[in-house]
Amino acid sequence: MKSIFNRLLGKLFVLFIFIAMMSCSSTPYRSCEGMIWNTFYHITYKGSPELEDSVMKVLQDVGKSLNVFDSTSLVGRLNRTKSIKADHQLLEVYETSRKINRISNGLFDPTISPLINAWGFGIGHTPTADTISIDSILQFVGIQKTRAEGDLIIKDDIRTQFNFSAIAKGYGCDAVGEMFKRNNVYDYMIEIGGELTLSGESPSSGLWKISVDAPVESDIPDHTSAVIIALTDKGVATSGNYRNFRKENGNKTAHTISPLSGRPYISDVLSATVIAETCMEADGLATACMASSVVEAKRILVSYGADGLLIFSDSVWMTPGFKNYINEEVSAPEKKDRN
DSSP: OOOHHHHHHHHHHHHHHHHHHHHHHTTEEEEEEEEEHHHHHEEEESSTTTHHHHHHHHHHEEEEEEETTTSHHHHHHTTTTSEEEEOOOHHHHHHHHHHHHHTTTSSSTTTBBBHHHHHOOSSTOOOOOTTTTTHHTTTTGGGGEEETTTTEEEESSTTTTTOOOOHHHHHHHHHHHHHHHHHHOOOOOETTTTEEEEOOOOOTTTEEEEEEEEOOOSSSSSEEEEEEEEEOEEEEEEEEESOOEEETTTEEEEBBBBBSSSOOOOEEEEEEEEEESSSSHHHHHHHHHHSSHHHHHHHHHHTTTTTTEEEEOEEEEEEHHHTTTEEEEOOOOOSBBOO
16 A cells, blocks of 8 residues: 555656646746847846846946946946945956956957047047047056956056946846846846847747848948857857947048057958857957957957957958857858958
């Protein structure tokens, strides 16, 4: 009698596990979208609708730390003083920025905000004979002129200004992903301003498929696809200067400012797409590639151990690992690969 009871109990336990698995697998995918930091976000995840409130809270918390356009944020306050006690978010972004700065030989630098303003790309600024005093500005530009001591970030010169816009969106994607995982959600795609964090399965029960825009110069958004990649559990970021420029007297000034020369830099690299362990890293590396020569951009990706696709006007180049992610080539340049 006891053995029959044990067998029955075992079958009920198996049935319970089966029902629980079926219940978990039937959890629907949900989508939420909105605007944050003057850009759009789109999120798809497999979990409870209540987590949408948590998404917004995470993004608002990141903004309180990193939003340079908010004078009350930590970075906003740091820009007005020589040191500040940082939270874990500001410290993490700061340390990653220093690492990318080092590997890129200074080509990625979040302290170029005064140069961005001087060249007319900052809010409320236009370039004039008075504002473009590049040599004097360069005296206090450079993350190497700052340091972290414990939870303090210290500047050698109070005039040094931080702007983490080239890495903050990627960090925001990662932060939302970490929140999902704390709530046992492992299938998601988080996109903020074109930067992505991917995890688990897509709604089609496979890898997430992402279209990489071709570098098409246009006055209106053009999302012609250069290639479609399939991947998961990675961060993806694309940067390009073919859309971001200012016209004056018929001339174009690119939005990429070289931290080394202090002047706009137009590289042969039209677009850089980077795949890394985190979206924060991919975001910073893609920006570094756009401030680099062709040779230097390749070296940065290889040195960091990230995979990437560089699109030039007449050719393309990619790391060997990036080729493994290609799902479909759509509109790559009709020229040979660069070695």
